[in-house]
Every structure is written in C-alpha cells, then in structure tokens.
Amino acid sequence: MLNFGKTIFTLAVLAGSLLGASNTARADHEVPRFDEFRDRGLIDRQDAVHMVRLFYRAFLFREAEQEGLRHHVRYIMENGEEGLFITARNFALSPEFQQNIQGRVMPRDIVNNIYRVLFRRVPDPAAQGWVRMIRQGQAGAVAEGIVRSEEFRQLYLY
Numbered sequence: 367m368l369n370f371g372k373t374i375f376t377l378a379v380l381a382g383s384l385l386g387a388s389n390t391a392r393a394d395h396e397v398p399r400f401d402e403f404r405d406r407g408l409i410d411r412q413d414a415v416h417m418v419r420l421f422y423r424a425f426l427f428r429e430a431e432q433e434g435l436r437h438h439v440r441y442i443m444e445n446g447e448e449g450l451f452i453t454a455r456n457f458a459l460s461p462e463f464q465q466n467i468q469g470r471v472m473p474r475d476i477v478n479n480i481y482r483v484l485f486r487r488v489p490d491p492a493a494q495g496w497v498r499m500i501r502q503g504q505a506g507a508v509a510e511g512i513v514r515s516e517e518f519r520q521l522y523l524y
Contacts, residue, residue, distance in 0.1 A: 414442040417450060417522070424483035425457035425509060427467060447523065451510050458509035473500035480512060485521070 418438040422430040430438075442449045457463060467476060477496045481489040489496070496508045512518060 411439065411443065414439045414450075417442065418453070420483055421454055421457050424480045425454070425467070426460075426462055427471070427479060451513050454513040455506045455510035458505035463505065468500070468503075468505055473497045476500055476505070477508075480509075484512065485517060 415435065418435055419430050421438070422428060422434070438453050442453055445452065471479075474497050477489050477493050477500065480496075481487060481493065496512065499505070499508045
C-alpha cells in the first residue's frame with residue numbers, strides 16, 4: 367500500500383535536492399528529511415536541540431528560551447530515546463501547559479497544533495482519541511503517545 371504522505375514528502379525532498387536545496391542549512395522551523403535522524407541514530411546535540419524546539423512549538427505554542435532549551439537537551443542527551451519520550455510527556459505535564467494551554471485552548475486545537483508542528487499535516491480522524499484524552503486531563507499521555515507513535519519514529523528515529 368502506498369503511503370501518500372511519505373511519498374509526497376519524499377518527492378519534495380528529492381525536488382529540493384535536485385534544485386540544489388541544502389538539507390544541512392535548514393531553518394529551525396523546518397522538519398528535517400525523514401531519514402536524517404534515523405541515519406544518525408538521534409541524540410546527537412543538534413538533533414536534541416531541534417527536537418526540543420519542536421516540542422516547545424507543539425506543546426507550549428511558543429519558541430524555546432535558552433535556559434529551558436539547555437535543560438531539556440541535556441536530559442535527552444543523558445537519557446537517549448527514552449529521555450525524548452519523557453521530555454515530551456513532561457512538556458504536557460508542565461505548569462506552563464496546565465495554566466496557559468489546557469483549559470484555554472480547545473483540545474482539538476492542541477492536537478491540530480501538535481500534528482502541524484511535528485508531522486506537518488492535519489490530524490486524521492483517529493486523532494479524535496487524542497482529543498478525548500486531553501479533555502480527560504491526560505495530556506501527558508497524549509504527548510508521550512504521539513512521540514512514541516510509528517509515524518513519529520519513522521520521521522525522526524528510524
């Protein structure tokens with residue numbers, strides 16, 4: 367079965383490389399090629415910084431500040447892939463998320479933002495499960511579940 371999203375993404379990457387686009391000089395807001403993290407096995411410093419910046423945008427709707435960025439990058443580098451999952455969960459359990467996002471932003475919009483930032487697409491109908499979980503106060507489990515998902519792993523970890 368053809369994976370339409372991955373095919374379009376791969377075609378876009380190929381088109382960029384044919385047109386001379388450089389993958390190494392990407393802006394922080396761009397999603398790297400899906401095989402970039404996989405080839406390096408994640409958790410080099412550059413990858414950890416990029417992932418933490420994505421988590422700030424996805425879960426807190428803002429850019430990272432230096433102190434928080436350093437803290438989360440250090441934790442991921444010390445704890446590897448499992449540290450990445452725990453960091454995602456901790457973003458959604460943070461006082462900032464609880465006070466500024468949950469209860470103020472509709473759960474549907476939280477999930478839409480997570481998908482837009484991490485996957486560069488709109489959520490599919492199955493994402494309604496994540497919306498329900500956020501409504502039930504399980505945002506930490508949602509964040510960790512999304513980062514443990516096969517789609518996330520295919521984009522960033524394999």
